Amino acid sequence: MLLLFAGLAAAMLDMLAVAAGWHEVRLATKPLPALLFAVASFREPGRCLRFFGAGLLCAAIGDELLLQPAAGAFIGGMAAFALMQIAYIASFRRRLLERLRNLQAVVIAFVYFAIWSTLVLGVLLKYTGPLTVPVGAYSLLLIAMAISTLGFVDRLGWQRAWPLVSGGALFVASDTTLAFSKFTPLLHTPPKHVELLVMGSYYAAQALLTWGMTRDAAIHHAEA
Helix, strand or coil: CHHHHHHHHHHHHHHHHHHHCCHHHHHHHCCHHHHHHHHHHHCCCCHHHHHHHHHHHHHHHHHHHCCCCCCCHHHHHHHHHHHHHHHHHHHHHHHHHHHCCCHHHHHHHHHHHHHHHHHHHCCHHHCCHHHHHHHHHHHHHHHHHHHHHHHHHHHHCHHHHHHHHHHHHHHHHHHHHHHHHHHCCCCCCCHHHHHHHHHHHHHHHHHHHHHHHHHHHHHHHHHC
16 A cells, blocks of 8 residues: 555656656656556566556556657557556456446446547547557557456445546546547647646556555455
8 A cells, every 4th residue: 555655646746747847857757656556566466466567567668658759659658558458458357257247337338438439430530640540449458448447346346346447437538638639639728737637637547446456456365
């Protein structure tokens, strides 16, 4: 839990750096929360936590790449986050395949798919040009990750699964906002405000997912 709070403190420091325009500082502060969350995950037992921690390491790499001005840095960052989504899905998949029987969870899964088909297929991909295939593929992985968190609901119940489900939803909101601000003319919010919104929801998502995964592992270990 101490590492989780340390990650949240690092996230608040990075948000301060965003607000103050300290780009050089962010080279250190932006990847730090994911690294601390990864350490918290690796400290817990279980193969699922190994996949999850590996995903957080990919996120830290992606965070760093997205700060770089090089032409290929955005593609590299998106690739790193795609690997993160795959690792997350791998850590959640058993719960999804065995446990997605809760009617409310199924309804939410359909809502996620509706959001993807409407916002991504219907709007976003009209503006992505040569990046249409990678952006479309990444968005599908993003939605699959969020849907996969719903597999925890039947085994844990909403009271214990809500951090994971909420984390998945916030990740969808964060990345969708980022994509619409980068590729489309539809958002008229100042860039710094968009960055604060994107990073705030991103850090909240990672913190909730880490808390949910480590708490689930601790509870499962105690009940074993």
